[in-house]
């Protein structure tokens with residue numbers, strides 16, 4: 531049963547009446563999924579505890595996993611955070627509006643329901659024109675996690691949102707595919723030194739270039755379940771396809787040979803196998819469903835396709851999946867963070883095998 535009203539909006543010239551209608555739904559405590567430049571978000575009024583509760587229920591999300599508050603002007607930031615450290619200001623000046631989330635100490639006006647019980651609040655100023663207009667039409671503050679059922683890949687198309695949430699929310703705004711396809715970079719400014727909690731379009735190096743020294747949450751570097759990530763959401767299993775996904779790392783030729791060998795073994799057992807690879811290598815696999823994420827020379831494309839491909843695997847009922855690694859120049863960090871999570875950190879490392 532479909533409950534959500536689906537509305538198509540031109541990203542550069544969205545119909546004002548429909549933006550107004552969507553804003554009113556949010557102001558009245560309802561939920562609207564909307565596009566951003568990273569992934570689709572599931573929006574509710576960030577200052578309304580009941581709306582935040584509804585978001586958790588719709589997603590099936592654990593209530594200790596805080597939401598990001600989306601704003602559409604710098605002035606609106608002052609009303610919800612206690613102080614803006616100088617470096618946060620510098621970083622925001624460069625990267626906002628855009629795929630960056632910053633964490634601050636929150637003011638009382640932001641309910642604990644929105645922040646998963648924390649005294650800090652994550653804030654993002656998105657650049658997508660539909661997101662910006664919707665935020666302004668909704669009173670200035672939209673709490674929005676990615677618009678997927680908890681644990682599934684984040685949505686990069688309205689179809690993904692419909693698949694997951696159509697009967698659980700009030701409206702879905704369809705403005706086509708999102709640009710980047712991976713969630714925002716999160717930087718925490720509430721400890722002494724700024725810390726990256728989640729890699730994204732902006733890499734560690736980009737951020738270091740802008741504000742100098744920066745730490746990276748140890749839980750991101752070490753895959754050690756004893757190290758608790760500082761972003762509560764990063765501890766949950768995420769993005770995993772139903773098939774059994776393993777990442778194979780090593781020299782290109784060796785990776786191809788090993789995956790082809792594994793495909794043969796699985797097909798003997800009658801298992802349906804898929805390979806995630808690049809345009810450069812896609813013709814070298816045999817006997818499996820071969821899915822290219824794009825050219826290694828266009829890392830933006832690989833990032834853009836990743837979540838859609840992970841969802842595709844489910845609909846094709848693939849049982850076993852092998853993926854190449856994508857340590858590309860800039861976004862590689864973020865791509866591999868998501869891919870390794872999807873694989874539950876299952877890796878065949880050919881370099882260290884010898």
Ligand code: TXA
Pocket residue numbers: 566568569570571572595596597598631633645648650651652654674675676677712713714716727760761762763764
């Ligand atoms: O690109 C994005 O950031 C997308 C779009 C919709 O804006 N949103 C998104 O939200 O990815 P979500 O809820 O899927 O991920 C938010 C992450 C979670 O890992 C959460 O734990 C972390 O941000 N987070 C939120 N508030 C936090 C806080 N106060 N302290 C630490 N981590 C926080």
Ligand code: MG
Pocket residue numbers: 675676684
């Ligand atoms: Mg999410």
